[in-house]
Amino acid sequence: MDKTYKKGISPESPDAKKPGGKIHKKKKLTEAPRHIAQAVWTAVTNSYIAGFLKGRIYQGDLKKNCVPGMNCYSCPGALGSCPIGAMQAVVGSSGFKFSIYAVGFLTLIGALIGRFVCGWLCPFGLFQDLLHKIPFPKKIKTFRGDKLLRLLKYVIFAVFVILLPMFLTNDFGNGSPYFCKLICPVGTAMAGIPLLILNESMRALAGFLFRWKLAILIITITLSILIYRPFCKYICPLGAVYSLFNRISVFKYRLDETKCVGCGACSCVCKMNDDPTKNCNDLECIRCGLCKKACPTDAITYGFVSGVVKAGKSKLVEPIKPDKPADA
Amino acid sequence: MKPKVNLSKILLTSAGPLLCIIGAAAVIFGYYRGEAAVVLSKAVMVCLECIGIG
Incomplete structure (x- = not known):
């Protein structure tokens, strides 16, 4: 049954903007x-x-x-x-x-x-x-x-x-x-x-x-x-x-925190009551893909270990954060 | 600025492929140990317990 998500911050709201400023439309969720x-x-x-x-x-x-x-x-x-x-x-x-x-x-x-x-x-x-x-x-x-x-x-x-x-x-x-x-x-x-x-x-x-x-x-x-x-x-x-294997399996979900606007659309549509922004490979996640479809900024991706993580976005290597804020 | 290597993430990422290999090896070992024959002998008969009359 097709439906659109209703709860959480609307993708039309100012909070649900991509870094580039483009506002995303509601997505149809079909299973x-x-x-x-x-x-x-x-x-x-x-x-x-x-x-x-x-x-x-x-x-x-x-x-x-x-x-x-x-x-x-x-x-x-x-x-x-x-x-x-x-x-x-x-x-x-x-x-x-x-x-x-x-x-x-x-x-x-x-x-x-x-x-x-x-x-x-x-x-x-x-x-x-x-x-x-x-x-x-x-x-x-x-x-x-x-x-x-x-x-x-x-x-x-x-x-x-x-x-x-x-x-x-x-x-x-x-x-x-x-x-x-x-x-x-x-x-x-x-x-x-x-x-x-x-x-x-x-x-x-x-x-x-x-x-x-x-x-x-x-x-x-x-x-x-x-x-x-x-x-x-x-x-x-x-x-x-x-x-027990969800977190370490070769096929897994990933959340790009730089794209996530915290609108809550993913957790709203999750029927297993997970919150992908906290853990997108939670024990209860059955990988139905609804969260990925609902995400207005495409922050959730999935794939096999070597297939999804793009150069420069891999969480395997974290950049060192500066000791002091830049505006100091 | 040198990037900091995240060891725990590397372990999490390599555990999956490693366990796949271990799992596949265990399946082959179990198969030749005779476990597959036990599974077959049980599965080709109607499991009375499974259907609720055993």
Whole structure:
């Protein structure tokens, strides 16, 4: 949905002037390109059509490879594996107690693009984005305890993805994927519901656990209409891992302080409630690019390490400031 | 006037590429250690826990 930002200092105000004095017009903010990219990626990574037709899953060799986003490997169309599911499978197996493979994958993707995955490559992110477009009289931007609640995803990662599968094992030394089993609404939405619709024998097996997970999914859907991406903000262990790489990833955002006029347009449009002028690679930034589009002076840029920083503007080398003011 | 080199910024900038290399090496090592086979064996079966009937 196209819209223009309204809050903060207007780009037409005298404060929102470029150093050269040119006043910038309001910008149209469209998220269509991002949603198209999300949809294309979701379609490509879930393109096993026979699965949807016959109510079964893909069983080929590609499944040993992980995909970057939350994409349940039991989705009838899934060609790859969810990294969180893969990690729990290895950690919970009797042969291995640590997954170098999954941790390496998360490190590689995180260090390369950070939470760009959340904004552009996650099927469940797209699902929540679309849900939040459903009109509702009073959308919730933030609430008391919002920042504290965002720490929950790190706890969930440590407890349900690592510790429980590692230590709560059966007599054979195998642990369950506790996050998938008890919490993950992605599996219910992408795999549970389609498979139960398509497969009669599975329908007969659905019991308390399915109803529990269905309840979590319904709560997630309801909250997604009211709050932007509640699962990503508070629950997602994958987002928790990628967030730790945001500041150091090869692909990152940059703020040119010489161009920034402090109009606040970037923080006004940020749906994750970040302030790019304080930290444009914040833990919560999903790199949707709205702040860049909203900036009236093009002070926010993004790109890979060697591709964006222009000579003379790099923050790697800071000029020495004079000891005394020039007017002394 | 000589520019002052900002070491912390250099470390922040070089950490990304370095971790990419370490991550890629870990993926390859884990793959040949047999972890990919474990992932495959789990992923080719319908994960009953994931869909909520396990």
